[in-house]
Amino acid sequence: MEFYCYHFHLVIQQLIDSALEKVSCVPNDSVTAYEHFTKTHSTPLLIPESISDQNLSAAQERLKVFFLAVDVNADGFLSLEEFEKFLSNLNIEMNHEDVKALFQEINPKNKDQITFQEFYKYYAEMIKVEKAMHTQSELALLAACLKTDREGKCALGGISQFINKRWENFNNFKRHGRTGKLVMVGSDQVTDVLPGEYSLVDLIAWSDIQPQGIKPKFVKISDVRWTKSTEPKSSSGSLLLPNNFTDTRLPIEIATNDNLAYYGCCLANESQMKVSLLHRHAIQDFTYHENYYNEFVKGRAGLEKHEFAHLDCPFQEDSGFFILGKFLEQNENELHLTAFKIPLKHTIYVPPLTMHSNDYLQGTWRTMLSDAADIDHVIIERERHNGTRDQISFDFMN
Incomplete structure (x- = not known):
């Protein structure tokens, strides 16, 4: 697998021009990738306006759709086999060894599975230019994510479909007593918590319950x-x-x-x-x-x-x-x-x-x-x- 060391914004700009079907010419003056997106598309894309964590997190829910769509067994992890299928669905041509290398690049600690947190951290590091070098496979994955987002395959509301499917037995849960009377009910909304590492304070930060x-x-x-x-x-x-x-x-x-x-x-x-x-x-x-x-x-x-x-x-x-x-x-x-x-x-x-x-x-x-x-x-x-x-x-x- 070949390595390329480019200036990040220049590489992303080149990828955008090739992967997004050249919908318009790149302005003559120097612009960021985000500025190019906003001038050529009316709908927001995955790449944020700035590299602040607050703005970057706006893409998190849409990235979760990518992640859950290919999580075939719905366990909250991506196996190597699922990840390889994921890349194929994004039309990324890559041999098995390169897929394994990219898989381990995203998840250096665990060779068997990727959590969504690791996938999101990997994406965030690319956007925030926290890595000096990127492989062609890494850049191709980012370009494919941007292209998929542009085509409307990653709508914000799409994640609800995956969550509701996974927890369909929990939605509107009802339990009846011995006499047939209703004794317990569940709400019609389920919050999905994927595997990963959390602080307990963050895990219980429910927006609808504020103890202040x-x-x-x-x-x-x-x-x-x-x-x-x-x-x-x-x-x-x-x-x-x-x-x-x-x-x-x-x-x-x-x-x-x-x-x-x-x-x-x-x-x-x-x-x-x-x-x-x-x-x-x-x-x-x-x-x-x-x-x-x-x-x-x-x-x-x-x-x-x-x-x-x-x-x-x-x-x-x-x-x-x-x-x-x-x-x-x-x-x-x-x-x-x-x-x-x-x-x-x-x-x-x-x-x-x-x-x-x-x-x-x-x-x-x-x-x-x-x-x-x-x-x-x-x-x-x-x-x-x-x-x-x-x-x-x-x-x-x-």
Whole structure:
């Protein structure tokens, strides 16, 4: 099999001119392959306008039609025999050894079968010029895909035919009970998931279910006033609650990414989010003894916020409660508070300036913190009718 090393756009342009029946002349000035397509065809083709992943992914569904059309046994893979038939259907003349070489080029890790992910990655690398050399077979395959797309054999809606055929037993599924009554039904839409490697986060990213609107249970306290200390290094400020606030119980939630998001936090173990640390931090294990609350917290229970981030991970089941709070955006006098139970050996990420409290923690926690910024700590107080104040702490309810 001969190898050719051309400038990518020049080669694609030559292939387009020969494979697409020369529907028009190439402009005299230098243009990209996409620009030539858009000037000669009114319908979009497989090759994208730019090499960004977002634009390239627009071709993914149409490429899947190519893939599924030749997957004879509908197992989600292409065998060498299926791949050879696939090339034949695209009118690519190639001897068996060249077919095997191209098959292994697309799938260097597994010689027995090709996944759609591997096929798509191969196509994307050609379009994005990530390979310095291309064989004549590779370029012929790309030209054939473009030609097939131009002839309308790869319509966007075509993939539904293959999916519905494969899962026809699942569409409108019905199950009847012993008396003949309907006891279970399935929807009329099946989403096809081909074999391959996926991150679980991407695998469950269903467009019709968006968890952003999920809110945890919280206590709403109106008419509060946060007063920052004038000497934050040596004393605490005050969080003044109104005198009609009498129920000091906070609702308990098991921490998940969905309900933590209400306070801008997440479980680091289950997040792909990237963060920037603006300060130098330390990670250390701290053990809160049984007498921590009575001997230290009682009489000065409060909330805090600061410009450095937190990571906190409990090492035991009975780890107490991590308090998160925030002011309502439309009204900074309305405070929302929730007591979270952090799952064992899961790590909560608390962004800078997030209102929180570790006053009610128990046992050993691994914590990331910093001494590079002041801590705005306030003691929670309640105003009495006679103008005096009493310090309060929270209880918890399921």
